[in-house]
Amino acid sequence: MFQNYSFKTAERFMRYVQVDTQSDPQSQSIPSTEKQKDLSRILAEELQQMGIKDAHVDEFGYVYATIPANTNKNVPVICFCSHVDTAPDASGTGVKPILHQQYQGQDIVLPDDKSIVLRSTELPYLKKLVGHDIITASGTTLLGSDDKAGVAEIMEAAHYLITHPEIKHGIIKILFTPDEEVGRGTAKLNLDKLGATFGYTLDGGEAGSLEDETFSADAVKLIIHGVITHPGDAKGKLVNALKIAGEILSLLPKDRLSPETTEKKEGFIHPIRVDGLSEKCTIDFIIRDFVTEGLQEKELLLQELVKQVLKSYPKSSFEFIVTEQYRNMKEVLDQYPEVVQNAKEAIERSGLTVKMESIRGGTDGSRLSFMGLPCPNLFTGMQAIHSKKEFISVQDMNKAVETIVHLAGIWEEKASLILEQDI
Numbered sequence: 441m442f443q444n445y446s447f448k449t450a451e452r453f454m455r456y457v458q459v460d461t462q463s464d465p466q467s468q469s470i471p472s473t474e475k476q477k478d479l480s481r482i483l484a485e486e487l488q489q490m491g492i493k494d495a496h497v498d499e500f501g502y503v504y505a506t507i508p509a510n511t512n513k514n515v516p517v518i519c520f521c522s523h524v525d526t527a528p529d530a531s532g533t534g535v536k537p538i539l540h541q542q543y544q545g546q547d548i549v550l551p552d553d554k555s556i557v558l559r560s561t562e563l564p565y566l567k568k569l570v571g572h573d574i575i576t577a578s579g580t581t582l583l584g585s586d587d588k589a590g591v592a593e594i595m596e597a598a599h600y601l602i603t604h605p606e607i608k609h610g611i612i613k614i615l616f617t618p619d620e621e622v623g624r625g626t627a628k629l630n631l632d633k634l635g636a637t638f639g640y641t642l643d644g645g646e647a648g649s650l651e652d653e654t655f656s657a658d659a660v661k662l663i664i665h666g667v668i669t670h671p672g673d674a675k676g677k678l679v680n681a682l683k684i685a686g687e688i689l690s691l692l693p694k695d696r697l698s699p700e701t702t703e704k705k706e707g708f709i710h711p712i713r714v715d716g717l718s719e720k721c722t723i724d725f726i727i728r729d730f731v732t733e734g735l736q737e738k739e740l741l742l743q744e745l746v747k748q749v750l751k752s753y754p755k756s757s758f759e760f761i762v763t764e765q766y767r768n769m770k771e772v773l774d775q776y777p778e779v780v781q782n783a784k785e786a787i788e789r790s791g792l793t794v795k796m797e798s799i800r801g802g803t804d805g806s807r808l809s810f811m812g813l814p815c816p817n818l819f820t821g822m823q824a825i826h827s828k829k830e831f832i833s834v835q836d837m838n839k840a841v842e843t844i845v846h847l848a849g850i851w852e853e854k855a856s857l858i859l860e861q862d863i
């Protein structure tokens with residue numbers, strides 16, 4: 441099917457990563473940064489140039505587009521989705537992508553900061569990529585494969601489907617979202633406008649991986665109220681909220697229940713931000729567990745710890761505000777087994793071995809699943825994301841494109857089987 445096809449996935453990707461789309465967790469605007477729309481506009485224009493007439497960017501930075509069906513069969517409408525923003529963890533300004541052709545297992549020294557070296561001893565996936573073409577950044581920024589790899593792969597798959605009408609498929613929806621990295625990727629999504637029945641995010645890692653399970657997630661905002669007085673006249677009066685915050689943080693378990701001490705399906709309590717003065721201090725936490733009921737257990741534990749500390753400060757008080765972020769998408773996907781099964785088959789048709797994984801995090805697919813669009817997560821090839829050592833294989837990206845195309849065809853094939861059974 442792809443023997444004589446000249447993939448342009450890498451070229452697309454290397455153009456897209458040079459557009460700064462970093463999101464901002466402290467911003468309250470939607471999208472959180474206007475520069476995300478710069479890439480959204482490029483994508484909509486490229487889709488229109490492919491012949492997708494309805495491709496457009498809305499006021500919030502979402503890109504919507506439709507590839508019409510080329511079959512008369514009753515195929516469910518499938519959506520492929522990726523996010524345009526990059527993480528706040530490392531700079532996304534001035535990304536200089538570098539193509540390392542025919543990687544042979546050597547250390548890769550990034551030229552703009554030679555202290556940053558990609559070694560297979562530290563990044564074992566590199567051992568699987570001998571002979572591949574690898575893309576990195578230059579050493580001063582992240583690369584942005586999370587999730588511009590997914591964006592490039594969807595764009596290339598769209599091009600393939602449009603230029604190869606012999607691949608029969610139903611209606612295909614394309615969706616690019618802003619602000620996934622700050623947890624607001626679906627905040628202004630119009631599902632009715634999208635009009636899809638099932639979806640797939642392209643936001644995973646190793647080639648062949650398929651994720652149908654995520655953390656369930658809450659945010660906790662702990663606000664500590666102290667008592668402020670002039671420090672020159674503070675004896676017996678001042679209650680310092682900053683010191684209380686420090687005591688609370690010092691009592692968090694050091695050998696469990698933290699990201700740095702857990703793995704696989706173990707959850708955690710994770711402080712991510714402290715802000716305040718001696719009168720009032722706020723600590724932001726994220727709470728994670730694969731079992732939704734485990735969130736409440738961890739929140740109760742944290743609340744009891746806070747109460748324990750505040751017993752020594754009777755003039756102080758606190759607020760404990762819990763906000764739901766997302767839930768384990770497996771709770772929804774188990775009700776629609778065909779969505780995951782078709783993805784497995786598509787990966788296998790691409791010549792890869794399926795690797796089922798659970799995400800120690802969340803994707804837009806988590807929220808989409810609970811919004812009514814069951815949506816597992818497909819691989820893109822991205823590795824060492826959110827860091828200056830980020831890298832990706834061109835061959836892995838092209839396999840993701842193949843998987844998308846096969847998946848579109850499989851849904852059409854399965855629709856024909858259903859019709860024959862009905863007859």
